[in-house]
Amino acid sequence: MKRHFGILVGFLLAWGSLAWSEPTEVRTWTALSGHSLEAECLKVEGGKAVFKKGNGKTVAVPLSKLIQDDQDFLAEHFQSNESGETQVVDAPDAGTPADDLPYPLGKTTAEIPCDGDFSYFLYLPKSLVKGKKYPVLYIMSPGGGGGGTAKRYVAGAERNGWILAVSKQSKNGFNKSSDAITNMMDHVQASLPIDKERVYVTGFSGGSRMAYLISQRRKEVTGVIACGAGGKIGSRKQVVYGLCGSNCFNRTDMANAFKGVSHKGAVLRYFPGRHAWANGELCEDAITHLNGVFLSDNKSDYAEDYERYRHALGELIEGSRENNPLRAYMWADFAHEYDFDDPRAKKAYDDLGSDEMNKLYVEGLAGIRKFAEKTFGQISASQWKADPKVSSACERESRKYEGTPWAEVLMKMSEDAQKF
Structure with missing residues (x-):
């Protein structure tokens, strides 16, 4: 059995594939150190077993740290047939849709009141999975937000499983904009299972400046999508994705805002146009980029989310190859740099990388x-x-x-x- 398990792990390491079957039952797993863990095992990948605990958190443990009986159990469970071949699947378990939330999935809500006579709108993507905490993106418009303000972010929210929240009252010239956003954030985080490690803010023009301000005032902010105006980020740990029209009157302001930004994941991207919101594809790219940067840095604590993202990124690349090879190669290069080992990403990186234009x-x-x-x-x-x-x-x-x-x-x- 020990020899067979070594062959199985060797196969996984050599090919970078997932050994996948149904998850194990909940049982007690024991480490060589004597520590124990009550959990189900979701999969074996890259020499590690990924466990899901009762609170929904996942943790990856090197197989070599488990007692031999547990190693043997996993070898048998994730073996698909007597020949010792593994069952390799492309897509992780999609999970059960989060139909137990107080708002419907896949459509923008009606106006939701919160404290201080403020209100907001929500979009909960259909891709949300039950029993988890979710990333959130708070959106600020210079003219005050409405139900349609979130539309340009919906594709990115669906692909990445992010909740969108739009402040109605935050706008240019309104001296209580900060109060409106703070009340919205507090109300959303009290009403929904929000992952406080993954809180993002965005806005256009004056809304972008407000997003920067909120990043300074709220320590839970992980990153900013700044569109059409610059500002000062709250912390070097926060990631900024900047979007600006080539002829926007704030283009110099945006360039200045990035001069002191040192985070590896920071992006400043100009597009043809004036002072305007970026389009849906660029907003999807911004969300997907920020999500990938976070999950790459926190892979061990977010194993399930990492796998879903890896698969979604592979789908994005595969879906773009024919009609938009530049975008496909951009994401294949991102997958390569941030170590998202999807076979479609690797193939696109190798194939499209032979074109100098890409x-x-x-x-x-x-x-x-x-x-x-x-x-x-x-x-x-x-x-x-x-x-x-x-x-x-x-x-x-x-x-x-x-x-x-x-x-x-x-x-x-x-x-x-x-x-x-």
């Missing part, structure tokens, strides 16, 4: 941030007219990325800023 596109994602910090980061936020030296620099930089969308973005950045 590589150039990914290089441009980081390169344009550095360029913007160096050039626009030196310009006053009140200067809308294109500086001749900056325009020339943009034109030179665009030639570096000729054949990719970044060339168009940079050429537009050489022009005057515009408001709407």
